[in-house]
Amino acid sequence: MIAALGLLVGIVLGLIFRPDVPTGLEPYLPIAVVAALDAVFGALRAYLDGIFDDKVFVVSFLSNVIIAAGIVYLGDKLGVGGQLSTGVIVVLGIRIFSNVAAIRRHLFHA
Amino acid sequence: MTTSDPQAAGPLPAHVTTPLLALITQQSLDEDYQHVAEQRRSGARPAVARTGRSPRTLIAVLLFGTLLAVAAVQTARNAGVTSAGRDQLISRIDSRRAALAGLQAQMARLRTDTGAAQARYDAAGKRLDTLNNARAADLVRTGFDTMNGPGVRVVVNDAPGGLAQGQVQDKDLRLLVNGLWQAGATGISVNGQRITALSALRNSGEVIRINGVSLSPPYTVLAVGDTRTLQAGLAESTSGAQFQAVTDQFGMRVSMENRDDVRLPEASPGMMALHKARSGTSKQQKPPVNQEETQ
Numbered sequence: 423m424i425a426a427l428g429l430l431v432g433i434v435l436g437l438i439f440r441p442d443v444p445t446g447l448e449p450y451l452p453i454a455v456v457a458a459l460d461a462v463f464g465a466l467r468a469y470l471d472g473i474f475d476d477k478v479f480v481v482s483f484l485s486n487v488i489i490a491a492g493i494v495y496l497g498d499k500l501g502v503g504g505q506l507s508t509g510v511i512v513v514l515g516i517r518i519f520s521n522v523a524a525i526r527r528h529l530f531h532a
Numbered sequence: 533m534t535t536s537d538p539q540a541a542g543p544l545p546a547h548v549t550t551p552l553l554a555l556i557t558q559q560s561l562d563e564d565y566q567h568v569a570e571q572r573r574s575g576a577r578p579a580v581a582r583t584g585r586s587p588r589t590l591i592a593v594l595l596f597g598t599l600l601a602v603a604a605v606q607t608a609r610n611a612g613v614t615s616a617g618r619d620q621l622i623s624r625i626d627s628r629r630a631a632l633a634g635l636q637a638q639m640a641r642l643r644t645d646t647g648a649a650q651a652r653y654d655a656a657g658k659r660l661d662t663l664n665n666a667r668a669a670d671l672v673r674t675g676f677d678t679m680n681g682p683g684v685r686v687v688v689n690d691a692p693g694g695l696a697q698g699q700v701q702d703k704d705l706r707l708l709v710n711g712l713w714q715a716g717a718t719g720i721s722v723n724g725q726r727i728t729a730l731s732a733l734r735n736s737g738e739v740i741r742i743n744g745v746s747l748s749p750p751y752t753v754l755a756v757g758d759t760r761t762l763q764a765g766l767a768e769s770t771s772g773a774q775f776q777a778v779t780d781q782f783g784m785r786v787s788m789e790n791r792d793d794v795r796l797p798e799a800s801p802g803m804m805a806l807h808k809a810r811s812g813t814s815k816q817q818k819p820p821v822n823q824e825e826t827q
Binding site: 424425428429430431432433434435436437440441443448451452454455458459461462464465467468471473474475476477478479480481482483484487513516517518520521524 | 553556557559560561562564565566568569586588589590591592593594595596597598599600601602603604605606607610
C-alpha cells in the first residue's frame with residue numbers, strides 16, 4: 423500500500439516539477455524507465471512469492487536502470503545504439519511479461 | 533578446461549543447455565530474491581520479515597514514479613516539438629509551392645506580355661523604317677539632302693552693255709525656277725544654293741539673294757529631272773514662256789543643255805528651323821504668310 427502511495431507521489435512530483443532532462447541523457451530515459459519497470463514487476467512478484475527483500479529490490483532497481491542506460495550509451499558510442507537498445511528492450515520485455523504472468527497466477531490463481 | 537577433465541564428461545549445466553529465450557523466461561525473477569530467501573531459511577541471515585514498508589523501498593518506488601512521469605512528460609514535449617517541426621515544414625513547403633505557382637503564373641503572364649511587346653516593337657520598327665524612308669525622300673525633295681541624277685544646266689547672264697534693264701532680276705530667275713518646277717524638275721539649285729521649300733529668290737538692291745547668300749552673275753541653274761521632257765516642258769510652261777519673252781526682250785544670255793549627271797548640294801540644316809508657324813488643324817487652311825515664299 424505504501425509502495426503504491428510512493429509510486430503515486432513520485433508521478434505527481436514528476437508532473438509538478440517537470441524537471442528538464444539534459445539533452446545528453448534524453449535518449450537513455452525511456453530505456454531506464456523500461457529497466458525500472460522490470461525491477462518493479464520483479465519486486466511485485468517476489469512480494470507475492472513471499473521472498474521480497476527491500477535491499478535486493480533497491481539494488482536491482484538501481485543496477486537495472488544504470489546498466490540498461492549504460493549499455494545503450496555504449497552502443498551509441500560504438501554506433502550500434504539502436505540495435506543494443508532493441509536487444510535490451512526485448513530481454514526486459516520478456517522478463518516483464520513472464521513476471522506479470524506469475525503475478526497473474528498469484529492474484530487470480532489461474 | 534580440457535577434455536580430459538572429469539567434469540566435462542558429465543551432463544552440461546542447465547544454464548548452458550537452455551535456449552536463450554527460455555533461460556530469460558525462467559530467470560525473469562531476480563535470482564537474488566531466491567538467494568536471499570535461501571540464506572534466510574538456512575539461518576545465514578536474520579529471518580526478519582521484509583515487507584514493502586521499508587523507507588528504502590519507498591524511495592525506490594518514488595524514484596520510479598518520478599522517472600516514469602519525467603519520461604512521459606519529456607516524450608510528450610518532444611512529440612510536440614517534432615510534430616510542430618513537421619507541421620512547420622509542411623506549411624513552409626505549401627507556402628513555397630504556392631509562391632512557385634504564383635511565380636510561374638507571373639512568368640507565363642510576362643512571357644505573353646513580352647510577346648505582345650515584341651510584336652508592338654516589330655510594328656513600331658517597321659513604321660520607323662517607313663517613316664525614315666519617307667523622311668529621307670522628303671529631305672531630298674525639300675532640298676535638305678543632296679540629289680544626283682540627269683537634268684539640265686541653264687546659265688543666265690546679264691545682257692551685254694551693262695544696262696540696268698539688261699540685268700537679271702530676281703523675278704526673272706523666279707520665272708525660270710518656277711518654269712522648271714512646272715516642267716517636272718525634282719530639285720533645283722542656283723549657283724550652288726539649293727532651292728528648298730523655304731527658299732526665296734529676292735533682290736537686295738542690285739544683288740539677288742537666296743538662302744541668305746548673295747548671288748552674282750552668271751547664274752547657273754541646275755535642275756534634276758527627266759532630260760527628255762525638261763527643256764520642252766519649260767518652254768511650254770507659262771513661267772518658262774514668260775522667262776523666254778523677258779530674256780529675248782532685254783537680250784540676256786541664256787544657254788541650256790542636258791547633263792547626264794547633275795549634282796545638287798543640300799541646303800544647310802539650319803534653314804529647316806520653322807520661323808513662322810501657327811498651331812491649327814490641317815483643315816484650317818491659313819493663307820501663306822509670305823507670298824514670296826510660295827512660288
